Amino acid sequence: MSRQPIYLDHAASTPLRAEAGEAMLRVMSECFGNPSSVHRWGRAGRAALERARERFAAAIGAEPAEVVFTRGGTEADNLALLGAARLVPGCAVACSAVEHKAVLTTAHALAGEGHALHVLPVDGEGIVRLDAVSAALTERPAIISVMWANNEVGAVQPVEQVGALCRQAGVAFHSDAVQAFGKLEVRVDRTPVDLLSFSGHKFGGPRGVGALYVRHRTWLAPLIHGGGQERGLRAGTEDVAGAVAFALAAEMAEAERDWEAARLGGLRDRLEAGLRARVPELAVNAAGAPRLPHVCSVSVPGVEGGLLLAALDVEGIGVSAGSACSSGALGVSHVLTAMGVSPGSGPAVRFSLGRTTTAEEVERVLEAFPALVGQLREMAAA
Numbered sequence: 001m002s003r004q005p006i007y008l009d010h011a012a013s014t015p016l017r018a019e020a021g022e023a024m025l026r027v028m029s030e031c032f033g034n035p036s037s038v039h040r041w042g043r044a045g046r047a048a049l050e051r052a053r054e055r056f057a058a059a060i061g062a063e064p065a066e067v068v069f070t071r072g073g074t075e076a077d078n079l080a081l082l083g084a085a086r087l088v089p090g091c092a093v094a095c096s097a098v099e100h101k102a103v104l105t106t107a108h109a110l111a112g113e114g115h116a117l118h119v120l121p122v123d124g125e126g127i128v129r130l131d132a133v134s135a136a137l138t139e140r141p142a143i144i145s146v147m148w149a150n151n152e153v154g155a156v157q158p159v160e161q162v163g164a165l166c167r168q169a170g171v172a173f174h175s176d177a178v179q180a181f182g183k184l185e186v187r188v189d190r191t192p193v194d195l196l197s198f199s200g201h202k203f204g205g206p207r208g209v210g211a212l213y214v215r216h217r218t219w220l221a222p223l224i225h226g227g228g229q230e231r232g233l234r235a236g237t238e239d240v241a242g243a244v245a246f247a248l249a250a251e252m253a254e255a256e257r258d259w260e261a262a263r264l265g266g267l268r269d270r271l272e273a274g275l276r277a278r279v280p281e282l283a284v285n286a287a288g289a290p291r292l293p294h295v296c297s298v299s300v301p302g303v304e305g306g307l308l309l310a311a312l313d314v315e316g317i318g319v320s321a322g323s324a325c326s327s328g329a330l331g332v333s334h335v336l337t338a339m340g341v342s343p344g345s346g347p348a349v350r351f352s353l354g355r356t357t358t359a360e361e362v363e364r365v366l367e368a369f370p371a372l373v374g375q376l377r378e379m380a381a382a
């Protein structure tokens, strides 16, 4: 009997929670009215949408009016950066060097539009340097963006401190919390942050549904113009079913966060210890940083990254090279480069654990991975 495949790429995308899928189907058939319509069908859609907004807002300690639903994390990041910078022609913007491409490429697009861009360096563990944040603040940027936790190596950034520095300087602070939500406490009533990005498919919600938290009195220019939906910040008929499923999945992720993070952290530690013991010269990236509990990035010298991923896939083990969103490129990623990891360290493999991950799966990976690396190293040597 063939063994079940093992999915260890939850940082790329998670399976939809059954409850979220059911809610989506129900809302699609029962609340199909356009939320902007005045009749009963429209009012039913509006009520479902606003209830979803309230529920998500409660999960992050926000006011409902501070939640803007978007078509995913990338759009939320774009709205934050472009929206803040385009209000102030020629202003500076700053972001860390290890941001997801949704932020980094957007920041570079702003540089192309004539904005001065400060890319903030990180230390060898992937943590943004606070002295660089302070230096950038003297330029009075319109926005500073430092992610809550990194998608590739899991390093958790000092958002409290960055937020405090930004507050002192009166500069808007955006953080991409796409990977952090559901794993760490992400609350806007306890953290000095003005803009926060979320993505449903990272916590068991639907793909293509996200949100941007916009603190009261943080001003943004919309990217999409039209009927003025989402308080004028995101035009287009709202995806009510998506928003309901997103909010439900967020509530569920938040309810199980403490014990699930502890469970995943235990499995991740077991995986890491086993890999270190069994694969000579393997290095764990950002090992010294505070990290997300479910992410483990390792560099493996002496093998070809593409072959290793393909061999793992044949073995039924799904992981990514660095981050999945740029896994077309198997070179050293911008994140590892910023951390000073040399190409000689070998290709990086990211294991990311999630709700479906079991201890037995981790043991199976600990059998298979070292053997595959050994075979590929022998082939390379031959």
Ligand SMILES: Cc1ncc(COP(=O)(O)O)c(C=O)c1O
Pocket: 011, 012, 071, 072, 073, 074, 075, 077, 100, 102, 147, 149, 150, 151, 176, 178, 179, 198, 199, 200, 201, 208, 210, 325
């Ligand atoms: C940190 C981070 N930000 C943004 C995104 C993009 O989110 P979405 O896939 O919803 O566009 C991702 C997805 O991998 C991510 O990991």
